Amino acid sequence: MQRARCYLLGERAVVLELEPPVSLASQQRIWGLCQRLQGNDTVSEVIPGMNNLTLLLRDPQRNALDAIEKLQRWWEESEAQLPESRLVEIPVIYGGDMGPDLQVVADHAGMTPRQVVELHSSSAYVVYFIGFQPGFPYLGGLDSRLHTPRRAEPRVIVPAGSVGIGGSQTGVYPLATPGGWQLLGQTSISLFDPQLQPPTLLRPGDNVRFVPQKEGVC
Numbered sequence: 001m002q003r004a005r006c007y008l009l010g011e012r013a014v015v016l017e018l019e020p021p022v023s024l025a026s027q028q029r030i031w032g033l034c035q036r037l038q039g040n041d042t043v044s045e046v047i048p049g050m051n052n053l054t055l056l057l058r059d060p061q062r063n064a065l066d067a068i069e070k071l072q073r074w075w076e077e078s079e080a081q082l083p084e085s086r087l088v089e090i091p092v093i094y095g096g097d098m099g100p101d102l103q104v105v106a107d108h109a110g111m112t113p114r115q116v117v118e119l120h121s122s123s124a125y126v127v128y129f130i131g132f133q134p135g136f137p138y139l140g141g142l143d144s145r146l147h148t149p150r151r152a153e154p155r156v157i158v159p160a161g162s163v164g165i166g167g168s169q170t171g172v173y174p175l176a177t178p179g180g181w182q183l184l185g186q187t188s189i190s191l192f193d194p195q196l197q198p199p200t201l202l203r204p205g206d207n208v209r210f211v212p213q214k215e216g217v218c
Contacts, residue, residue: 002018002019002023002026003018003019004016004017004018004019004072004075005017006068006069006071006072006075007068008064008068009054011060012056012057012060013054013055013056013057014054014055014057014064014067014068014071015052015053015054015055016033016052016053016054016055016071016072016075017051017052018030018051018052020051022050022051022128022140022168024126024128024140025080026051027050027051027126027128027129027140027204028080028081028082029075029078029079029080029081030048030049030051030052030053030078031048031080031081031083031204031205032078032079032080032081033053033074033075033078034046034048034053034081035081036074036078037055037074041058042057042058042059042063042067043055043056043057043058044056044057044058048129048204049129049131050128050129050131050138053071055067055071082205083203083204083205084205085205085206085207086206086207087206087207087208087209088201088202088206088207088208088209089208089209089210089211090163090172090187090189090208090209090210090211091187091188091189091210091211091212091213092121092163092184092185092186092187092210092211092212092213093185093186093187093212093213093214094113094117094120094121094184094185094212094214095113095117095184095185098162098183098185098186099163099183099184099185099186100183101151101164101182101183101184102116102117102183102184102185104148104182105146105148105165105182105184108148108149109145109146109148111145116146116184117184117185117212119143119145119146120142120143120146120165120170120184120210121209121210121211121212123141123142123143123209124141124207124208124209125139125140125141125142125170125207125208125209125210126139126140126141126205126206126207126208127139127202127203127204127205127206127207127208128140128204129204130200130202130203130204133173133174133175133177133192134174134175134192134194134199134200135174135175135191135192135199135200135201135202136171136172136173136174136191137171137172137191137202137206137208138169138171139169139170139171139208142165142168142169142170144168146165146170147165147167147168148165148167148182149167150166150167150180150181150182151180151181151182153180154178154179154180155178155179155180156178157176157177157178158173158176158177158178158179158181158183159173159176159186160173160174160175160176160190161173161174161186161187161188161189161190161191162179162181162183162185162186163183163184163185163186163187163210164179164181164182164183164184165181165182165184166180166181166182172187172191174190174191174192174200175192185210185212187210189201
């Protein structure tokens with residue numbers, strides 16, 4: 001079992017943080033603990049993250065120190081949750097204006113842009129959690145050959161639907177926002193629509209495949 005530490009964050013939150021590495025097995029246990037704590041009277045919100053879990057407390061002055069001890073014990077007792085999983089295919093136009101950093105990733109990996117596209121689209125990804133902005137999926141399963149550092153200078157605006165790589169992660173920007181991930185391409189699929197229920201296309205545990213529609217590379 002991965003070691004975990006629990007600590008206070010601000011005035012209302014308690015955090016459970018696992019030691020590296022990130023793994024699907026640990027993430028499944030985080031999902032299970034999240035489900036268990038949904039109905040806890042002392043907790044107002046449970047926020048799963050990548051290798052961590054954050055609790056917002058209803059009465060932090062009374063419950064904070066007790067929550068640290070309990071959260072550690074709950075983690076040790078936690079079991080994996082295997083949510084119902086769907087396969088979601090996301091069409092992507094790679095390269096060109098849609099993927100201005102495709103060549104950067106290719107150079108870092110020692111590949112051609114076409115090889116990057118083939119490798120990125122051949123993997124099966126798992127949604128570990130939704131965060132950063134509404135509907136943004138953090139996906140596990142990126143081939144280590146494609147791990148690429150974030151841009152030294154983030155862009156002021158990344159277009160909605162951009163598919164990118166940030167370190168060991170790949171994901172899709174649901175909304176236009178500043179961002180520093182290396183952009184490989186873009187999808188026309190909407191990942192977040194506040195008019196729908198649920199408003200997010202993806203949920204933790206889903207499987208994702210990227211499907212090339214057109215490549216802006218030779």
